[in-house]
Amino acid sequence: MPKVIEVIYENGVFKPLENVDLKDKAKLKIAIIKDRKDVVKxxxxxxxxxxxxxxxEFEEEALM
Structure with a gap:
């Protein structure tokens, strides 16, 4: 089941900002979505x- 969580990217590693229930070395697929505020800025x-x-309209196109 898909779940959206916030992460921070540091030194080449995505670090979750909340607890995730995963087995060690679990392989996942991620979608990278920038925060709208960052896109607007x-x-x-x-x-x-x-x-x-x-x-x-421009913001929506930038987020695609």
Whole structure:
């Protein structure tokens, strides 16, 4: 069953920020999803002045 958890990436290792119930050396697949705030900060001002709707659309495209 899929579960979403927050992790921090340090020195080449993903470290969970909460307890996970896994066996030692369990092999997993992960999806890397940036925090929306980080994406918004990254592109802040790139479009100059824009409408809220345009920014929301741009944010959604950036998260894909």
């Amino acid at each position: 990254l592109y802040r001002g790139i479009l100059g002045k824009a409408k809220v709707e345009e920014l929301k």
